[in-house]
Amino acid sequence: MKPFFLLLLTSYACFSQVGIGTNTPNSSSLLEISSTDKTFVPPRMTNAQMLAIPNPLIASIVYNTTFNSLYIYNSLGWKSMLETDNPNLICKKSGGSLMVSNNTYYNFPLNSTHIQSQNASTYEIISNGKIRIKENGIYMVGAQLSVNNMPSGTKAYSIAVFKNETLIGLLNKNESIQSSTDYWGTSGMMTFRFAIGDEIEIKYLVNNNQSLSLVFAAFSFVKIN
Template sequence: MKQTSLYITACFLLAVAFAKAQTLNPQLLLKLNDGTTAEINNTTGAEAGVMAYDSDQKVAKIYDGTTWQAMSTPSRGSIILNRNGGSGILTTANNTYFDMPINASHIQANEGGLFTVIGTGEIEVAQDGLYAISASLSTSNMPAGNTKYILAARRNGSLIGYLSRGSVSLPNRDYWGTSGTLSYTLNAGDVINFQYVINAGGSNLNAVFSNASITKL
């Protein structure tokens, strides 16, 4: 009986060792066709259920017959756009909204496959949920006097809130900046547009930094 037990134990240990020694054959792994976000979104003739790998967002996607949906999308994710400097890029006019001067070339981080930068100051979200929306803006030559400013966020073209709003009074032309955050419930496909207002009489101001971010909570 003792010898039988030892034999069974030895066979078990050999089986475990053999299993651990096995490795996946890379030639047998499934390879999805890959493409950028734009290339996948512009694909025509796709049938519902086909899959592709988004090389921009680093996530596999499946076509539901209408749109490409990220597979196994994590419950959280974030995107950060940051631009340092920019001579005369901040257009101003009294009580007029302008898009934040940031785009896909200013992506600092994009994690979770939840976000796509689709235009200047515009980010599309891919999943329903609660999001923190943040932005900051700074200039090196804010004019002297009392100047009204606003940092705002629009959802699908409609204003949803001010990230920052007020007025600044400077004795001389000088550095100035502002920042703010708001939380908002968004749906898949919503587009957030970051905008600003600076009542600087139509002069173009220099940017020190322009920053926008969205985080799924």
């Protein structure tokens, strides 16, 4: 009976604390790895494989081979350990023309060729004004638009945010009232909660029956939580 009792005690000790490369793991360690010539290697996988993991536990760690970074899973989703600032996306351009017609929304004429700053693990630009979100969280979204030949009269306008083809917010909505053809511009900003896989579109509406000469167009995303 004594040998069996001792075996139980030994098994309990092994499951309470585990040492790899050491016979004396620290009393505060559940698992302690000690080595001077070998490394600890977490699971290695592509970004797609990482995102496909079903119900990962909080504090799960993998090495993402797509973005060459360790990732840890928290309450907001997978987070790169390389990130030191809030992940952002900034696109802008100057010049060109702006398509407009009455009561019609158009996507901002900005795509991957207009990137000024991008965190590729958080955002993917799909097409003009269309972005796919790669991390759960709260995002601040801003946009700016200006032309140099807004016609005289009263023209309704707005800048809108669509999520998965549904309107979720207006960054700005008003009327342009001009006595002659002249410069016009507008901007706006709002905060939204987005999830992995959400497709976001930044769109504008200007009630006018002819194209306008674009001075400047820009949009930005900043993940704040």
